Amino acid sequence: MENRTEQPAQPRKRELLMWILSGGLFGMAASILYPLFAYLKPPRLGEVETSSVKAGKVDDFQVDSGQIIKFGTKPVLLVRTPNDEFRAFSAVCTHLDCTVQYRREKGVIWCACHNGTYDLTGRNIGGPPPRPLDEFRVVIQGEEVLISKKA
Amino acid sequence: MKKRLNILYEWVNDRVHLEDLVEFLGKKYVPVHSHSVWYYFGGVSLFLFIIQVVTGILLLLYYKGSEELAFESIKFIMSKVAFGWLIRSVHSWAANLFVLAAMIHMFSVYFTKAYRKPREITWLTGMLMFFLVLGFGFSGYLLPWNELAFFATKVGTDIAGVIPVIGKPIMVFLRGGEDVTGATLSRFFGFHVAVFPGIFTVLLGIHLILVQRQGMSEPLHIERGGGSGGKTMPFFPNFLLRDLLLWLIVLNLLAILAVFFPWELGQKADAFAPAPAGIKPEWYFMFMFQTLKYIPAKLWIIDGEVFGIMLFSIAGLLWTLVPFWDAKSARGEKSRRIIYIGIFVVMYIIALTILGWLS
Amino acid sequence: MNGRYRGFLTTFVLIFLLHCSPALRAQDGCLTCHQTMEDPRAALFLKDVHKAKGFSCADCHGGNRNAEDMETAMDPDAGFRGVPSGDEITEMCSTCHSDGSAMVKTYNSILPWGQKALLEASVHNKLASNGKERIVNCATCHNAHGILPVENPASPVYPLNVTKTCGKCHSDASYMRIYNPTIAVDQVDKYRTSVHGKKNASGDRKVAECASCHGSHEIRSAKDVKSRVYPTNVPETCSSCHSNPEYMAGYGIESDQFEKYSKSVHGKALLEKNDIGAPACNDCHGNHAATPPGVASVSNVCGTCHALNADLFAQSPHKEAFDEADLPECETCHGNHEIVSASEKLLGVSDEAVCSWCHGGDPESKGYKTAASMRLLADSMDRAERRAIGLVEDAEQKGMEISDAKFKLRDARQAILQSRTMVHSFDEERFREVITAGIAVTAVAGSEANEAIDEYYFRRWGLVFATSMLILLSISLYVYIRKLEKRKETGTRNSAG
The missing domain is CATH 2.102.10.10 (Rieske [2Fe-2S] iron-sulphur domain)
Incomplete structure (x- = not known):
């Protein structure tokens, strides 16, 4: 009885968790990669040279x-x-x-x-x-x- | 998806026998007990090192290690390059957290006497890496070529110069000349981005392989009390995931620090300007700097400064060699003396650092 | 024979008189003898103030005044010095004149002493071209024999005679060239054209002559910072007379010029910032030819520094109007001694604006409309600058790097300065051009600062996003780990069971 009630509920719960987990992973990757690529793009003002x-x-x-x-x-x-x-x-x-x-x-x-x-x-x-x-x-x-x- | 991954795994496995590694990791367990929390600081240090490598490489894309351009290029990174401020602040903050994490890691290993047989080599490589971390800090501090760094470097290398006989050549070697100049900057830049990382990577490799091979050490009293009662957690994935969790928190902490307390740049160094008030070394050198201030100028026949430097050198050497003279721990016996020495060192460092900041 | 007899008689008379009257005792042998020789020096000495005080020739020249024989009287062994020359003269005078106790106690004098020290500090203390003496000794100005008190109109240092005395050398081009080939020699001529010079010539001894400004014994080069006529000291030197209401009474001019000047933009620059480029009194009034600038010359005087403003004004329709109305050009709007830094308040048709003095009456008139719209333009430039400064300060306070925007603020300031100059064309179109360009530059600075401020908030919102992602990931990871461990636990328990 117990097993039967738990069994169908668990996959759905796990699925939700996996969704959140991958969502968080994706968001974090975005918040690291965006600054990183923006940094790599050469700035429009060119290199610093004041001498x-x-x-x-x-x-x-x-x-x-x-x-x-x-x-x-x-x-x-x-x-x-x-x-x-x-x-x-x-x-x-x-x-x-x-x-x-x-x-x-x-x-x-x-x-x-x-x-x-x-x-x-x-x-x-x-x-x-x-x-x-x-x-x-x-x-x-x-x-x-x-x-x-x-x- | 899973199928494809399996095919890829099989393809690689066929060639390099990944299953050995998986089996090894699967069998590896981390003991769970009241002092398990200290195990994480090694991981945090590793993570911060990785951050330093990544942000350091990024900074290299725009940094120019010369007297005329060093300051301007950092200014350029901070103001003109998209997210340059973030990268630079993270690099500076992570450097400080790295020293802190490495210190905590070192002291936790010391107090749990994890350096005892058979882990003497792990301790030795760790200590060498710790000294390298301090070297990273010292050399990196000068690279923005600002006023404070310029004078702190001057004072720092001056201290090296007072050692009898070998001091002067060391100072000239560090400075690349008699004075702190553009040559010093080039030298420090070379140490910071090529020499130190190279040596560090080798030591880190040995350190990690040994940790993986020998497993985590258990504190003496727990080991003697019959170990952790078999209570363990698998290294993979449980411990690694927990490690990751902590890394995420550290990463977030870095981001917050970088946004709210961006690392300052200060004024460009001017060799002919008078030294600004309040030159202080980085916090992790503070206790030594402060001690040198307290030692009287003359002790019997030796110079106070020389005495202080000798004292710290000997203390550092003894500390590094602790696995070899702490016979009791090696035999698995309780050693109160080691604990007392450790407590004294920690208290001393904390007290003098505070005194240094207050003065 | 004759001489001998006369000598005898004189000696007799002298001895007689010496015993009777102290006043006549001064009838000394040297003088008597030289008088009979019709020596002009003796004649001069008779009028000398020193003679009146009982001094004899011998007090300066040495020798024995009572000796009846010339040989004895002028015997070097008896201390006869002959004619002193050059620095010896100064030395001799100073034995009394620079010795306070001698002057006060012995001769009961109220004259100042210490002239020698002052002379030594002066520009006249240089070696003369012969290399043997100083350029000036006491006798150069005071004469040798026949020295008279300063108050005596015949004295060469009497106020009405000073210019002549100084001019002896200073108006002689060939003489002055020996010491300073670039120095002017027309000071006396100029002085004669000045208000001071004219009054002096008509016998007013209160007005300034050479010594009033340059000092008497302590005359220093105008380039010497201690000189009374060094630029930063000029206002005070002039004010020593011109700010004294009692002294100036009867001349019909105010005595508040110094007070006003000290408050002016020029006075502050010169006296507080020590900017010797800023005009002192003499830069507008002239020095030796000191006269208030006339109505016609005001714009030229101001124009020596404010050249563009003067040019623009001269081309503007106001030039003719001011000339017709006999108004001094710059002064009408800016004042004279108390010129404060010009602000946009001067412009427009409000009560405090100077335009409204003439153009305030008829709101339909062209002048009224132009003044009003120029003020509007100036105000908008001012607002634009203040806004940009505010933004830059805000961005700076937020810790952003905005040295570029700050650099552009310089351009904004420059534009304002240009527009202030352009006001003097009184041409609305030209003024508008400058203002439009200025506002454009200012707007760039402002928008850069704005970008920096936006960047500041972008960083914070970026952090919020990254943090929330990290928190989400951390929590789900934590839950995942717990799940994993729970499963393992139940798994091991199950397998054990």
């Missing part, structure tokens, strides 16, 4: 012009001088942290906030800036312009 940055092709920059390049979390001003030299400086004005720009008609690096001026070696030559701009190194590799921290 040097590719500014672009030589031809992207006109002679006698300047352009702001993002260097890590800092802006850098890349200037192609009238003598066709590449120079790079921190674009943060040493006076009150405004972003400086290259002024072609004056041939200087200029800060719009308080009329501070720097010459093309980064020296502060006019206005309030207390010290020169930090210089970065520019290396030209083939057609590529690379900016890196000065050692």
